Amino acid sequence: MKYQAKLTALSQATECIVIGVYENNEFSKSFNEIDLTTQGYLNGLIQSGELSGKLGQTLLLRDLNGISTKRVLIIGCGKKGELSERQYKQLIQNMLKALKDANIREAVCYLTEVEPNNRDLYWNIRFAIETIEHTNYQFDQFKSKKAEPISLETLIFNTDCQQAQLAIKHAQAIASGVKAARDIANMPPNVCNPAYLSEQARNLAEKSTALSLDVIDEKMMAELGMNAYLAVSRGSSNPAYMSLLHFNNAADKNTKPIVLVGKGLTFDAGGISLKPAADMDEMKYDMGGAASVFGTMKAIAELNLPLNVIGVLAGCENLPDGNAYRPGDILTTMNGLTVEVLNTDAEGRLVLCDALTYVERFEPELVIDVATLTGACVVALGQHNSGLMSEDENLVSELLNAAQQTTDKAWRLPLSEEYQEQLKSPFADLANIGGRWGGASTAGAFLANFTKNYRWAHLDIAGTAWVQGANKGATGRPVSLLTQFLINQVK
Ligand code: BES
Ligand code: MN
Ligand code: ZN
Numbered sequence: 001m002k003y004q005a006k007l008t009a010l011s012q013a014t015e016c017i018v019i020g021v022y023e024n025n026e027f028s029k030s031f032n033e034i035d036l037t038t039q040g041y042l043n044g045l046i047q048s049g050e051l052s053g054k055l056g057q058t059l060l061l062r063d064l065n066g067i068s069t070k071r072v073l074i075i076g077c078g079k080k081g082e083l084s085e086r087q088y089k090q091l092i093q094n095m096l097k098a099l100k101d102a103n104i105r106e107a108v109c110y111l112t113e114v115e116p117n118n119r120d121l122y123w124n125i126r127f128a129i130e131t132i133e134h135t136n137y138q139f140d141q142f143k144s145k146k147a148e149p150i151s152l153e154t155l156i157f158n159t160d161c162q163q164a165q166l167a168i169k170h171a172q173a174i175a176s177g178v179k180a181a182r183d184i185a186n187m188p189p190n191v192c193n194p195a196y197l198s199e200q201a202r203n204l205a206e207k208s209t210a211l212s213l214d215v216i217d218e219k220m221m222a223e224l225g226m227n228a229y230l231a232v233s234r235g236s237s238n239p240a241y242m243s244l245l246h247f248n249n250a251a252d253k254n255t256k257p258i259v260l261v262g263k264g265l266t267f268d269a270g271g272i273s274l275k276p277a278a279d280m281d282e283m284k285y286d287m288g289g290a291a292s293v294f295g296t297m298k299a300i301a302e303l304n305l306p307l308n309v310i311g312v313l314a315g316c317e318n319l320p321d322g323n324a325y326r327p328g329d330i331l332t333t334m335n336g337l338t339v340e341v342l343n344t345d346a347e348g349r350l351v352l353c354d355a356l357t358y359v360e361r362f363e364p365e366l367v368i369d370v371a372t373l374t375g376a377c378v379v380a381l382g383q384h385n386s387g388l389m390s391e392d393e394n395l396v397s398e399l400l401n402a403a404q405q406t407t408d409k410a411w412r413l414p415l416s417e418e419y420q421e422q423l424k425s426p427f428a429d430l431a432n433i434g435g436r437w438g439g440a441s442t443a444g445a446f447l448a449n450f451t452k453n454y455r456w457a458h459l460d461i462a463g464t465a466w467v468q469g470a471n472k473g474a475t476g477r478p479v480s481l482l483t484q485f486l487i488n489q490v491k
Helices: 029-037 040-047 087-102 121-136 164-186 194-207 218-224 226-231 280-303 348-362 374-381 393-406 418-421 439-448 479-489
Strands: 002-005 016-021 059-062 073-075 108-110 152-155 211-216 242-248 258-268 308-318 330-332 338-340 366-371 386-389 410-414 456-460
Touching: 002 164, 016 029, 016 087, 029 040, 040 121, 059 087, 059 456, 073 087, 073 456, 121 164, 164 194, 164 479, 194 211, 194 242, 194 258, 194 280, 211 218, 211 258, 211 456, 218 226, 218 348, 226 308, 226 330, 226 348, 242 280, 242 393, 258 348, 280 308, 280 479, 330 393, 338 366, 338 456, 348 366, 348 439, 366 479, 374 386, 374 439, 386 393, 393 410, 393 456, 393 479, 418 439, 439 456
Parallel strands: 002 152, 016 073, 016 108, 108 152, 258 308, 258 366, 366 456, 386 410
Antiparallel strands: 059 073, 211 242, 242 308, 330 338, 386 456
């Protein structure tokens, strides 16, 4: 879809204008203007009870007296001053549905006048576009019958403010990153394997001169001593590939990079510690971390952010097999620490620990890993907040700030040294699981042993990377949070 921002008269040559109305006789500016031109027609609708302004209400009017625009779509905005971000999202979706149902191709949106939770105009427009793009998303590649294309082609926001142009630009880049992340994550695991992840990375790298790709294959991993990563991959006949997207775009090309590391388990059956059958298909989403890193790299390349960023897609597959790694195995990781495997289903940390050691060579400014790491994180936080773990207070507040700005929510979980106690092994330096309690934190604590040489934060997205149920599918989270974090890094 196309988006524009320009000031226009209420009465104009477009198919439809969209205005908001509040409850309790408090009206938006455009509402009052139309009411005046139509000699109280809108007020009449309020008096008769046909129009309440309640959230969820939409009313499409045609051929209003004195208004040359053919249609006016009125959107209920609830009580003035009480609109939350979630309700604003709902209201944008209501607008979209009404415009689609009426087969409208171009509309001018005056909802720029509503202020959800005191957010500014920039936010209002950016969030509207992200919501629309998210709502219009379809993954029908494997359906014989494709979804019908939507009628709406152009949405014009009624403002000429500079911030609006920036909001459109940011929203479109983020939406395109989110879409890319959802597309790869939704892809079935017989298509999306580690090689597929690296092919996608190659395609992306070819589209931007600031992007280049490095792929580490299993032979190189063996030479580097990435034995934990390799152990996880051994049960699969799809070889592992770690793909590194280098975005070198800072004014000073030698600026230390920000590194994003994404868990890329294209399927996680649990290995010899096999998972139960129910919902196992959802473990195709165990590469959601890598997908979100990919989407973020796409977004920042489109925005041409003056930053150096490296995105790592740690591709691997965890299957049981005669050659698979076993519980009891002791692995020597790339940084020299030995790990006793007590559960082959705690594989994400084994792949990540070597990826996190590998990226030390870039002398990173900071490293953020993103991983569908633990069911325990979902138990703790549910499916609305990603788990954020870090001992770097500044990094925590910057990430929480980006989460707040985008509503791509995150909540901090502890990572203090006490959790290390649970990772003790009688035979090796570390065990790969920490027992029953605090599973998200013990997983984070495991990784902390491999991130001592740089600033680091860990995002557990096990609960947020996809939704279950009738609308099952990848969410593209936390592309929005990460891209916002990076936008904020531009000084
Ligand atoms: N990929 C899973 C985590 C997961 C589970 C994400 C369910 C989303 C939904 C991870 O590899 C895993 O299996 N973790 C185990 C760790 C346990 C063995 C310590 C878990 O959470 O059960
Ligand atoms: Mn697992
Ligand atoms: Zn996993």
